[in-house]
Amino acid sequence: MNEVIETILNHRSIRKFEDRPLTHDQIEKIVTSAQAASTSSYIQAYTIIGVTDKEKKERLAELAGNQTYVAENGIFLVFCGDLHRHEIAGRMEEKDVIPSLESTEKFMVALIDAALAAQNAAIAAESMGLGLCFIGGIRNHLAEVQTLLKTPERVIPLFGVAIGYPAKSTDKKPRLPMSNIYHENEYQQNEEQFIAEIEDYNRVISSYYEERTKGKRKDRWTEQMANMLEKKSRMYMKEFVQANKFDLK
The missing domain is CATH 3.40.109.10 (NADH Oxidase)
Known part of the structure; x- marks a missing residue:
């Protein structure tokens, strides 16, 4: 590299x-x-x-x-x-x-x-x-x-x-899986696979926050985004x- x-x-x-x-x-x-x-x-x-x-x-x-x-x-x-x-x-x-x-x-x-x-x-x-x-x-x-x-x-x-x-x-904050970001030739629309990948990412982010805050925080990525976007x-x-x-x- x-x-x-x-x-x-x-x-x-x-x-x-x-x-x-x-x-x-x-x-x-x-x-x-x-x-x-x-x-x-x-x-x-x-x-x-x-x-x-x-x-x-x-x-x-x-x-x-x-x-x-x-x-x-x-x-x-x-x-x-x-x-x-x-x-x-x-x-x-x-x-x-x-x-x-x-x-x-x-x-x-x-x-x-x-x-x-x-x-x-x-x-x-x-x-x-x-x-x-x-x-x-x-x-x-x-x-x-x-x-x-x-x-x-x-x-x-x-x-x-x-x-x-x-x-x-x-600590470096984990990003979304590459498969969620990079689509080849056209936008991939397998929602079941998309949700499964997001659920995996939710677990990664929750663990990241829990370790970083010593258990004070363990919110998931989708939870964080939905709460933020709900507020104008x-x-x-x-x-x-x-x-x-x-x-x-």
Whole structure:
């Protein structure tokens, strides 16, 4: 196994970091690695905001649901879907690009570009011995996040990534069986087999939690997912996205 694959397979979320900032060189390597990710039609529809200011990180931690590791890390990167610069490009070239920018397709391009860039950044950071945790909690209060980060129209903060030197590592969390994720040539629809595989996975996850928490927790994966999805969350998102000129037409 080569070192790249080993780094990828060794991924786990880190939620406790040393009080130690990243160097400019480390940040540059992480960001340029993010920029090396594939991008649809060369559009590069994302922006990365590196938050190092202590007060801003503390406010982001509060907005994300009081997650302390959003504030206590080497740097907090916020990945944004960004079509603002493309509106400017249209004005510079005297072309009407607005209908395209306000399409569902370009919204999806911005999301995909940002996710691809973030995964490259994550691999780069972990290859340097750093740890990280993706943070979707910033979407709890996006209007406040936008105000804090001073983002213009057509820019939406999507998620954050807390990066730093791990102060405490965690066990690697088991993933779904490959047969549930990878289908060859067409989507396999043998539900009996699917459920059997999920039941096996439930047992693996339940044992994982029970061992990790010394018996305090042993929920199954399907139980965890159903309980989470039963509760409505961030239901304001469609209106928020449209108000920010991503009209989903």
